[in-house]
Amino acid sequence: MSIFNYVVSKSIMYVPKPIISHFAKGYIAGSTLADAVQLTKDLNQQGIMTTIDILGEFITTMDQAVGFKNDGLNILRTIDRENLDANLSIKPTQMGLLLDKEQCYGIIRELVAEAKELKNFIRIDIEDVPVTDDTFEFFRRLREEFPGHVGTALQGYLRRTPDDVVAMADGYQNYRLCKGIYIESRMDAWKHPQAINRNYVTCLEQLLKQGAYVGIATHDESLVFEAMNIIRKLDLNPDQYEFQMLLGVDEELRKIILAAGHRLRIYVPYGEDWLPYSQRRLKENPTIAQHALKQIFGLNKH
Template sequence: MGIFNFLVSKTIMHIPAPIVSIFAKSYIAGPTLYDAVKVTHDLNKKGMMATIDVLGEFISTKEEAIFYKNECIKILDVIAKEGLDANLSLKPTQMGLNLDKEFAFENIKEIVAHAKELNNFVRIDMEDTPCTDDTLEFFRRLREEFPGHVGTVLQAYLRRTPKDIENLSDGLLNFRLCKGIYNEPRKLAYKDPYIVNQNYIYSLEKLFQKKAYVGIATHDEKLVFEALRLIEKYGLKREEYEFQMLLGVDEELRNIIVSGGHRLRVYVPFGKDWLPYSRRRLKENPNIARHALKQFLGM
């Protein structure tokens, strides 16, 4: 890791919000849903899909959870009204997981049921490890009632991921596979980037073997190469997988993937509570800060 990346990763959680915003604005569609709609329209014109997410973390009341539930339902309605090629992502803690597990489940179930009515899809995002078991349980319960309308996320840095794939293989599999960004203890997560990549490839192949639909979520071209190799190996059709990338990250690679004839979905977050999300993303990928600084200085 270069000195710039090291400094960003070590200090980003303490940098004042106005400075973080300089680096983070390319990650966020804007403060409102209609900012996300505009970005999604632009992506669709370029042959790319989107998943829209309203930002907001660390809720402390059920009233806040209900607010975010209603926001998610509104997002699905607007996607339908605007004719967007997009779906919805949500976080279980935003729905109240840390307050009341069954309350959170019922909130998510209501959203997924609405997605089914609109012939759309909900991705239940994965958060830190205290949420992993509950998130996978929610997916297991909902996929039985709403097959094809709900999926969740697996993280390649977690040691448990291959076993989770096996444990969930008794039903329909739909996952976003990513590396993972939370700071987890070594007993739970691999720390060596090489091993994380190897576990990503191993998990992806296991998912393909089990006929899972996978959102291949990575900006690492080494993993894109390995994914393309496996897609060819298993003879997958275009509609049997997709690539996924974050808004504002490596647009050149994004365009290369799409021009190669593959489907690609861009994560489009919006909202006023952008700071925690932006700090995590910049900590994960300090090169974004480098790129933004060059643009800011006109270099």
Template sequence: MLNNIFNFVTSNIIDYIPEQIIDFFSRKYIAGPSLSDAIKATIDLNSKGIMSTIDVLGESVVNEDQTIFFRNECIKVLETIKKESLNANLSLKPTQMGLVINKALCYENIRKIVKRAKELDNFVRIDMENSPYTTDTLKMYRLLREEFPGHVGTVLQAYLRRTVDDIERLSDKPLNIRLCKGIYIEPYKIAYKNPQLINENYIYCLEKLFSKKAYVGIATHDEKLIFHAMRLIEKYNLKTNDYEFQMLMGIGDELRDFILSKKHRLRIYVPYGKEWLSYVRRRLKENPNIIMTALGIK
């Protein structure tokens, strides 16, 4: 009960906590301000048999010059991965590439990044943001998948009511999907609110994706979902290279070790950059237990 009260209160005051305090809790969950920090973190993960996806923090860009900066930074990430021979790929956000400004601008920025990823034999994950951008993100994914098959994927969120239908709509071609619960605050008509129902829909969507022979990044820190995922992996007789588990940096180390002990592939999300504040606030809202852990309360 005390834990539930703490989580409720913390989630509602995160936006009012000073930046300096948020910074204290962020250090374990962000590689650092520069690409070199992300590379260092990735080298460490690779040495433990863990893959990474590197993310340049920043979203909701409203200036075209900023989108060019982020586009070039993403290309630099891909080129550095190649140069350093890392087991890593790239994640990016459409609003970082200009979706708020102009859809055509956003698409062309992402296309240039994915084109470079193909040249470097790598992969780009187009992250999913909140519901105003879902349809446009999936449209861009569909177009890029057609032009650069095998080099681009996107994200579906189990708490959205539309996700099961999106799987059906997208399954006319090979799918590469990161499946997560979803973190943005959405209205009832768009998203499920009951945690148990969200979990049930996650399992339902995961099985539907497996039945469509999709490659799935099973993105969760929920041990119940990981249990059911492993059950479905066995049911569908999937090979190690048919899927992967995905987790956030700095969260669930014991669960991470358990996944590895079962010989499953694991990828860790490695964010870096100066635009870290909104990312950390969102993660703390999703999981206030991070604060309790950092304070040594649990």
């Protein structure tokens, strides 16, 4: 890790909001659903799918959860009305998991039921370790009732993930496999980059072998290379998996993936509550800040 990246990763929580706002441009669709819809239309024209996410998490009242549920229903109906190639990502804590587990489940179930009605799909995002078991429980319950319309996510840096992969092979399987961005203890998560990558590749290969549909979510070129090798070795068709990337990150790699004949989905977040998301993104990938600084000072100009 460079000195610059180290400084960013250690100090990002203390950087003033206006500065982070500048860094965040290009990585968030905007403040409204209309912004996300227009961006999705642009990406769809390039042959790229999206998953739309309204920013906001760790709420304090169930009224807020109901508000996010209504936003989610509106997103699903807008996707249908606008004929977008997109689905919806949600976070359990955004829907009230830490306040009332069963009410949260009911909210998420309502969203998944609407997704089924509209022939769409809900991704239940994974969050930090304390809510992982509840998230997987929700997925297990919902996949029995709504197979094909709900999935969840797995994190490659967690020590438990290889066991979770096998344990959840007893039903419908649809996952986003990402590295993981939450700060977890060494007891819970691998810390060495090589260990994280090896764990990720091990999990990916096992998932694909056991018939799971996997969103291969990474911007790490070495993992993209490994994934393409596994896909080739298993002789998979492009409709058995997809690659996934964050908005605004490594657009050249995005083009490489598409040119190789693979499907690609871009994560399109929008909303007013962009600060925690941006802080995590910068902590995970400090090179974003490097690019932003170059733009600020005109260092990309020749």
